[in-house]
Amino acid sequence: MNCLEFRRCVGAEPSASGAGIEGHRAKCPACARHQDELRAMDAVIGRALAIDAARIRKGDTTALPTGSATRRPRWLALAASIMIGVTVGFALWIASPRPSLAREVIGHVAHEPDAMSGTAPIAQATLAGVLDPEGTRLRPGLGDVTFAMRCVFEGHVVPHLVVRTARGPVTVLLLRHRSVSGRVELAEQGYAGVVLPAPRGSIAIVGQLKDLDGIAQQVFEAVDWGN
Ligand SMILES: [Zn+2]
Ligand SMILES: [Zn+2]
The missing domain is CATH 3.40.1000 (Protein Transport Mog1p; Chain A)
Structure with a gap:
């Protein structure tokens, strides 16, 4: 697996693993870091969605008209996850040393x-x-x-x-x-x-x-x- 194949693969599925993925990670630190960043973003997005799902189960849908109980939170969760994804990406970027x-x-x-x-x-x-x-x-x-x-x-x-x-x-x-x-x-x-x-x-x-x-x-x- 070369760098391009690796990045296509983890871009589609950040949690991807297997012999090809692990083999490339072992010999290519830049790609390993790339996947780590994608995984971190994915984890935060997953948590945001889980919190929202928990709220729905508790019946916290008071402000919603009947029938839209699942649609609106999903939309909100998506918006929130995009914001969080951007923030995490930015945080990872400023946390790492910045080359020119x-x-x-x-x-x-x-x-x-x-x-x-x-x-x-x-x-x-x-x-x-x-x-x-x-x-x-x-x-x-x-x-x-x-x-x-x-x-x-x-x-x-x-x-x-x-x-x-x-x-x-x-x-x-x-x-x-x-x-x-x-x-x-x-x-x-x-x-x-x-x-x-x-x-x-x-x-x-x-x-x-x-x-x-x-x-x-x-x-x-x-x-x-x-x-
Ligand atoms: Zn690579
Ligand atoms: Zn590129």
Whole structure:
């Protein structure tokens, strides 16, 4: 099992275990930590739902019209669990030592090398599933999108795309949570890239190309940030 397979697997089921999972955990601390974070979020969400279920059993539904006794608490629990999930993710992120933004971005890209190797365009629906929750879109014309996943980055879920531009594949991370005051250049481990201030947070563009600036500008302009 490689890093990408591992992250797909635990992303769908944080409590996943088994020989493949444990084997990868043993040799890849970054993936092990990734799963630990997902498990922690999952546990807190589970507790929030359990508390709510206990309230329903006690008959604490006085304010609810007949028939909606289960529907509304479930909705509330879901809203609460999302809030708690975000808070836990953020807490885990600030509790761990913070490497520089450059190192975080390159580390993330270097850790999912298989993401760069695909050549077949992914389905529109897959791309929409990754970008829609952010209220963003990618305008056509930039190149085929060959990879799209919602990844955990600095305790936040962020869209991670790979676009095959005319000059080669580039990785794009939409970092809505992370503001930068100006452009940040990245160059590490054979990767070159740039983080640019965006209408919402920032955008990281990374590739293994020389002179990435022109492509970075094209990528930046291809993102429709919504309102
Ligand atoms: Zn790994
Ligand atoms: Zn990723």
